[in-house]
Amino acid sequence: LQFTSVEYILGKVFFTTCSDLNMLKKLKSAERLFLLIKKQFPFNVPSVSKGKIFSEVQRLINDDPESWLNVISIWKNLLELDAKKENLSQRDANPQKIKLGKNDTIIAEKLKTEQMQETEETRECQLEKQIEETLEQGDSLTKREKFQEEFQNDVAKAVDTHNENNLTFRVSCRCSGAIAKTFTAQEIGRIVGIALMKQFGWKADLRNPNLEIFIHLSDIYSVVGIPVFRVPLASRAYIRTTGLRSTIAWAMASVAEIKAGMFVLDPMCGFGTILLEAAKEWPDVYYVAADVSTSQLLGASDNLKAAGLKDKIELLKVSVIELPLPSESVDVIISDIPFGKKFKLGKDIRSILQELESPVAFGTIELSCCLLSEAHHRRLKDGEGRSIPLNSKGGHTDELGVAKCLIPEEKNGHRMLDKMPPFGSLVPMECYKVSLGKTDAFIYKYKKSHSSGL
Amino acid sequence: MKLLTHNLLSSHVRGVGPRGLPLRLQATEVRINNVEFNPDFVARMIPKVEWEVLLEAADHLRLIEVPKGPIQGYEQDETFLRKMHHVLLEVEVLEGTLQCPESGRMFPISRGIPNMLLSSEETET
Numbered sequence: 001l002q003f004t005s006v007e008y009i010l011g012k013v014f015f016t017t018c019s020d021l022n023m024l025k026k027l028k029s030a031e032r033l034f035l036l037i038k039k040q041f042p043f044n045v046p047s048v049s050k051g052k053i054f055s056e057v058q059r060l061i062n063d064d065p066e067s068w069l070n071v072i073s074i075w076k077n078l079l080e081l082d083a084k085k086e087n088l089s090q091r092d093a094n095p096q097k098i099k100l101g102k103n104d105t106i107i108a109e110k111l112k113t114e115q116m117q118e119t120e121e122t123r124e125c126q127l128e129k130q131i132e133e134t135l136e137q138g139d140s141l142t143k144r145e146k147f148q149e150e151f152q153n154d155v156a157k158a159v160d161t162h163n164e165n166n167l168t169f170r171v172s173c174r175c176s177g178a179i180a181k182t183f184t185a186q187e188i189g190r191i192v193g194i195a196l197m198k199q200f201g202w203k204a205d206l207r208n209p210n211l212e213i214f215i216h217l218s219d220i221y222s223v224v225g226i227p228v229f230r231v232p233l234a235s236r237a238y239i240r241t242t243g244l245r246s247t248i249a250w251a252m253a254s255v256a257e258i259k260a261g262m263f264v265l266d267p268m269c270g271f272g273t274i275l276l277e278a279a280k281e282w283p284d285v286y287y288v289a290a291d292v293s294t295s296q297l298l299g300a301s302d303n304l305k306a307a308g309l310k311d312k313i314e315l316l317k318v319s320v321i322e323l324p325l326p327s328e329s330v331d332v333i334i335s336d337i338p339f340g341k342k343f344k345l346g347k348d349i350r351s352i353l354q355e356l357e358s359p360v361a362f363g364t365i366e367l368s369c370c371l372l373s374e375a376h377h378r379r380l381k382d383g384e385g386r387s388i389p390l391n392s393k394g395g396h397t398d399e400l401g402v403a404k405c406l407i408p409e410e411k412n413g414h415r416m417l418d419k420m421p422p423f424g425s426l427v428p429m430e431c432y433k434v435s436l437g438k439t440d441a442f443i444y445k446y447k448k449s450h451s452s453g454l
Numbered sequence: 455m456k457l458l459t460h461n462l463l464s465s466h467v468r469g470v471g472p473r474g475l476p477l478r479l480q481a482t483e484v485r486i487n488n489v490e491f492n493p494d495f496v497a498r499m500i501p502k503v504e505w506e507v508l509l510e511a512a513d514h515l516r517l518i519e520v521p522k523g524p525i526q527g528y529e530q531d532e533t534f535l536r537k538m539h540h541v542l543l544e545v546e547v548l549e550g551t552l553q554c555p556e557s558g559r560m561f562p563i564s565r566g567i568p569n570m571l572l573s574s575e576e577t578e579t
Contacts, residue, residue: 260494260495260498261495261498261499263462263502284492284494284495284498286458286495286499288459288462292571297567301565301567311487311489311490311543314455314456314458314459315566315567316455316459316567316568316570317567317568317569317570317571318568318569318570318571319570319571319572319573322466322570322571322572323466324463324464324465324466324477324570325462325463325464325466326462326464329462329502
């Protein structure tokens, strides 16, 4: 994917690209992809009356109808190309690749609920994915207008020709920050809807509109866009039942730096989402998924079959605190540690980490990575001063020693890292905060080193 | 359960020595799968293989044509790699048992998934 003029803002990535839809469908860490219509500075809420803000919102639409129409045209263009591709691929065995116009096609990508705070510079582009793109088009369109019902590959229905005046639409509005205190999302949505109807003559259809308009008003920006794909990118064709959000699963696998020839274990795999994402991206790796629950393992087995990954991922029924693995046999341990009401965690988070410490091999490549909730995160931080009791087995070759307490230095951006004490011989490397919708979580990355503890 | 997995497992029964011991494999139902041959992947797995464990398991399963150990220049030797590919990745134990050689404790393999829970309780969602 060739992205230019990339810009990150809090949960959204804006970028410019010339890639076609198929390539864009492959974006793994993004939730949804939008075409940007407008991006501007936030509304100044406190100092201005409600009525004034209403008119400001209306101006979003009325000030610049051209840009709206342009974006809609591009959107239709994209759909058409996609529809053509689908029809072609259904007719003959070799689908032809249709390239988008040579002009700058810029697409806005909106990450619905993903936030990454980096402690290091320069992670790969794929991880962050906060890109802004504004759509601009040089030529005018002369193609016949066709709409596509579904954007999924197996279904491609051609809809009757519509011209722009017969568009049906729906407005989805999200408000955060100061503006959310003055307005509800519905109010803003209504204003926008009415303005759109007046300006372009479109009709509102809440149930099954042709076009969905997304608006996000926050303290940092006001953004308007339309989704490129009907179905969010996060719903993967190859996963039948998801546990963890697939975007986060992919991100974790990415952070873990999985390389060919490694042995990767997920000791609390659930439905296997993390390893599924990992196996799709890094296939030359030996994966083992383990869980204590039969029903979860059967779900995972289902997922594996559906994804065609039965040969890549082995299943084991085993408890994470009693892993039948010799010391230092695993290259990477990656897991979504259960939390919340859905699952019970038999043992404390710390004893889990203790257990994982032994099988992980030494060296620079080997590391483990896990997703922890706020509560776990706090417990890991608080436990700094106390010593970790040796585990009940007592038979490990690796001594655990005392967790050292790091005196945190509150540098900007490095805050997270400093507050994470080393865990026995596991040294914390990175920590990312991610949003899972209603709750937040953290991705911790540890590496095993020779120095501490022993 | 593939033989590659069996090779990496070790007994975690209490009282068994610090490094655990390889588990004795018995099978009542075995299936041979057709797995895409990836020579690069197989070559990378070879250094991880515990050969004695593998040979014993292969013996119990009455497999033939199992290489006795890595040969010189195995990375380029397709015949060798194909044999290893077959043994490690294509043979799947669907039903059987794993036994800890020291304690005698048996762990069942059912529908291809070994159950190695030490305590009999499970966490069901």
